[in-house]
Amino acid sequence: MRPFRIVVLCAVCASASLLAQKPVISLGGIVNAASLAPASGPGHAIAPGSIASLFGQNLAATTASASGFPLPTTLAGTSLTVNGVAAPLFFVSPDQINFQVPSATDSGTFTAYGRAVVIVTTAAGSSDPVIADSFMSALGLFTLNATGCGPGAILNVKPDGTVSVNSPANSASPGDYIEIFGTGFGAVRNAQPDGVPATSDPLERFGYGVAAFFDGELSNGVFGGRAPGLVGVDQMNVIVPLDVRQGCAVPLQAQTRSTLSQPVTVSIHAGGGQCVDPPLGSAGQILLKKSVVLNDSTVPESDTLTASFPASPGKTSLPPAVLGIFDGIQDAIPAPACPIPGYSTLNAGVITMTGPGLSPTQIPPAVSNGNASYRASLPTGSIQPGAYQISSTGGASLGPFQTVLNAGAGIQITSQFPKGPLRGIFPYTVNWTGGQPGAVVTLQVIAHLFNYDQISDMQVSATAGTVTLAQSQSFVEFGPDIEIRVTVSPDSAHIQTFSASGLTLGGQAQWQYEYRFIRLIGD
Numbered sequence: 001m002r003p004f005r006i007v008v009l010c011a012v013c014a015s016a017s018l019l020a021q022k023p024v025i026s027l028g029g030i031v032n033a034a035s036l037a038p039a040s041g042p043g044h045a046i047a048p049g050s051i052a053s054l055f056g057q058n059l060a061a062t063t064a065s066a067s068g069f070p071l072p073t074t075l076a077g078t079s080l081t082v083n084g085v086a087a088p089l090f091f092v093s094p095d096q097i098n099f100q101v102p103s104a105t106d107s108g109t110f111t112a113y114g115r116a117v118v119i120v121t122t123a124a125g126s127s128d129p130v131i132a133d134s135f136m137s138a139l140g141l142f143t144l145n146a147t148g149c150g151p152g153a154i155l156n157v158k159p160d161g162t163v164s165v166n167s168p169a170n171s172a173s174p175g176d177y178i179e180i181f182g183t184g185f186g187a188v189r190n191a192q193p194d195g196v197p198a199t200s201d202p203l204e205r206f207g208y209g210v211a212a213f214f215d216g217e218l219s220n221g222v223f224g225g226r227a228p229g230l231v232g233v234d235q236m237n238v239i240v241p242l243d244v245r246q247g248c249a250v251p252l253q254a255q256t257r258s259t260l261s262q263p264v265t266v267s268i269h270a271g272g273g274q275c276v277d278p279p280l281g282s283a284g285q286i287l288l289k290k291s292v293v294l295n296d297s298t299v300p301e302s303d304t305l306t307a308s309f310p311a312s313p314g315k316t317s318l319p320p321a322v323l324g325i326f327d328g329i330q331d332a333i334p335a336p337a338c339p340i341p342g343y344s345t346l347n348a349g350v351i352t353m354t355g356p357g358l359s360p361t362q363i364p365p366a367v368s369n370g371n372a373s374y375r376a377s378l379p380t381g382s383i384q385p386g387a388y389q390i391s392s393t394g395g396a397s398l399g400p401f402q403t404v405l406n407a408g409a410g411i412q413i414t415s416q417f418p419k420g421p422l423r424g425i426f427p428y429t430v431n432w433t434g435g436q437p438g439a440v441v442t443l444q445v446i447a448h449l450f451n452y453d454q455i456s457d458m459q460v461s462a463t464a465g466t467v468t469l470a471q472s473q474s475f476v477e478f479g480p481d482i483e484i485r486v487t488v489s490p491d492s493a494h495i496q497t498f499s500a501s502g503l504t505l506g507g508q509a510q511w512q513y514e515y516r517f518i519r520l521i522g523d
Contacts, residue, residue, distance in 0.1 A: 021058045022125035023078075029055040030118055030132045033098060034183045035140030035262040036148035039116070045135035046116055048103045049191070050184035051232040053096060054080070056127070059120055060092040071100065071195035071231060079121045088195030088231065100232045101134075103187075103194055137186035139254055139261035142233075149338035152252060152264030155179040156272070157237070168248045171269035174240050178266065180212065181227060185234040185256050188225050198226030198233075210256045212238045214266070215245045215314075224256065244268055245314040248275035249341040263338050281315025282346060282398075284308075284500065284507025286390060288407060290383040291514040295419050299518070303382040305353060305363060307374035309346040309398055309503065318505055339369065346502065347372035347395030355388030355407075357381050365395075383511070385409045390509065392500075399501030403509055406496065410488055410513035411435050411462065417484055417517035426471035430486055435462035438494040441486060443467045447522070448481040462488055482520040488513040 028038040033051040037044045046052045064076035071088035073079055078092045085102040092098075097120065116134040120127040142153035144165075154166040157177040164170055172178050188204040198204045203225055210224035219238045227235040236254060244250070249265040267275040286307045293299035347365050351374055354360040358378060365372035372395070387406050394400035411432040428445050435441065439462035447454040458469045467486075489512040490496075496509045 023056060023058045023120040023122055023127040025054060025056040025118065025120060025127050025130040030130065031055075032138060032140035032148075032184055034142040034148065037140060037262065039132035039134075039138070045133035045138040046101050047135055047138040047184040047186055048101055049187065049194070049232060050101050050138065050140075050234075051090070051098065052101050053098050054118065054120070055096055056120070057095060058122070058124065059097050060094055060122060063091075063093040065091045069195065069197055069231070070193065073195075077123050081119050081121070082116050084117075090231075100194055103191070135259070137256055137259045138184040139182055139256065139259045140184050141180065141182040141252075141254055141261045141264045143264055148262060150265060151249075152266055153181045154252075154264075154266050158272075166266055168267045168275045169273070171246075171248075171267040171272050171275045172240050173270055173272045174242045174244050174246070174268065176240055176272075177222070177237055178240060180236050180238065180252070180254060182234050182236075182254060182261060183232055184259075185210065185224065185236075185254075191226075195231060197229050197231050200228035203228070206256065208256060210236045210254065212236065213253045213255065214241060214268070215250050215252075215312075217241050217244055240268060245278070246270065246275070247277045247313050247342075249277075249313075251340045251343070263340060265340060277342065278314035280311055280313055280342065281504050282309060282311035282502060283315065283318050283505040284348075284401075284498065284503050285310075286403075286405070286498075286507065286509040287512060288383050288388065288405060288510070289512045289514060290410070291516065293516045293518055294413060295417055295517045296519070301380045303378040303380060305351075305361075305374070305376045305378060307348070307351060307363075309348055309372070309507070311344050311346055311397075312340075313342040315505065318508055345371040345373055346398040348374075348398050348500075349393035349395045349400065351390065351392045353388055353390045355382075355405075356386035357384050358388070383407065383513075394500070397502050401498055401500035401503075401507075403496070403498035403507075405509040405511060407511040408439050408488070408490060409434060409436055411441065411486075411515075413486060413515050417520060419519045421521045422482065428469040428484065429466065430468075430484070431466045432486075433465065435465065435488070437461075437463055438491055439488055440491045441467055441488055443469055444483075444485040444487070445469055446483045446485060447479040448483065449479060461491075479522050482522050484517040484520065486515045 030039045031053050033053045039046040060076050060078040062076050073086035075089040075092045080087045080099050082102050087099040087102055090098040114134045116132045117129045119129050144151045156164050156166050156172045190202045190204045205225040210221035212219050219241050221236045221238050223237040227233040246268045248267050250268050251263040252266045253263050254261040269275045289304050291302040351363045363374050363376040387404050391402040411434040413432045415430045440459050441462045442459045444457045458467055460467045498507045
């Protein structure tokens with residue numbers, strides 16, 4: 001009997017020890033509840049009023065869900081604070097908590113860019129604090145499979161008011177409305193207290209515009225705000241563009257302010273009903289690029305070759321002729337990635353390049369999840385005016401090709417922008433010598449902000465010798481990290497093309513010289 005008693009007593013001691021363990025929040029365990037994107041990495045965050053999930057160990061003694069409103073701040077003996085404020089709880093279990101991020105901290109409202117200190121407390125004690133990024137908006141879209149990727153939680157709204165769940169068998173028709181659901185879109189007017197469902201009268205609307213991108217095609221939202229009757233859930237109603245690409249898995253992203261959601265998919269077919277995927281289209285992009293920093297000699301020159309051969313359903317045109325031109329707001333860090341059915345980058349085998357200042361160089365593909373990409377860092381001075389021979393051995397779905405890329409000449413910038421404060425910030429004028437016909441110079445003024453870039457640009461002929469961006473033409477906010485970037489590239493009439501078996505749209509080969517002035521400070 002004695003050995004048995006010892007075993008039982010040891011088991012009881014072990015059980016008591018387990019119950020007494022304090023909560024532990026996993027590394028990267030705080031995520032957007034819709035996209036499951038972690039709030040602990042650069043560019044990702046949790047937003048005030050949004051729904052977040054937390055993963056770890058010993059988070060609760062049992063599993064429990066909130067049974068009414070307002071949501072409790074203690075559930076099954078578990079509570080959670082964000083910057084000292086108790087968070088409303090939807091659900092707790094030993095390894096997961098779903099909660100609403102409080103709209104305010106113990107010292108007032110969240111700042112636009114900040115940190116959220118999260119602590120979980122149970123009868124066994126409090127977890128070590130974990131810090132997550134917080135931002136005024138951090139979008140995530142809900143998906144039907146609750147994985148953060150795949151078909152979005154989207155409702156079709158027919159002209160007669162009929163509402164149904166979007167699916168391959170029940171597509172949205174171009175010109176109809178759809179309702180998209182997510183979390184983390186940001187603050188609203190007429191907001192209810194934390195833990196209380198949003199009202200329908202008055203509606204809780206965002207104080208800024210929302211937009212959706214259907215395979216990159218913009219549709220501005222006709223409504224954006226909290227979903228009535230729900231806590232922390234955001235809703236946007238948009239019209240499916242009339243000329244949208246149709247299919248069974250059209251990528252859809254939401255954007256508001258400066259943040260972009262992960263891509264989810266939506267089924268679209270004229271007249272609704274069963275979707276039909278269009279034929280696959282494919283194209284090629286090759287870029288030779290030299291980049292130099294003119295106001296910091298410690299930053300080395302960068303000479304690179306990049307190549308990509310994207311394929312997707314319904315692809316009917318080559319990418320824009322001039323790379324890197326954008327005016328407005330652009331994510332500095334990509335939105336969470338999700339695979340989209342039918343979208344891939346083809347494998348061209350080994351690419352070989354030779355040219356002036358460059359001995360024969362072989363670049364094998366970097367393959368991830370079946371997608372191939374090419375990037376090679378070349379010796380300094382590799383890229384210069386002259387003819388470059390570029391060829392590939394071909395891959396399973398892309399035949400071999402050979403092309404000659406005639407790289408043009410760069411320019412000599414005579415303007416100076418030393419690191420530090422910019423005095424008399426407007427207008428931005430850059431002067432240069434050199435510049436050949438058939439090329440363009442693009443001036444970009446970029447404010448590097450929290451998790452996005454605000455960009456203004458102006459483009460002129462390379463023979464002009466000067467380009468100016470006036471205050472009335474600029475979208476750039478004053479900030480502590482501004483960059484002036486000048487690029488030289490061929491104009492649209494001088495883009496070189498090539499062909500290969502498997503590239504239904506052919507390919508483009510381009511060159512580019514980039515000149516940067518970094519770490520500038522706006523007034």
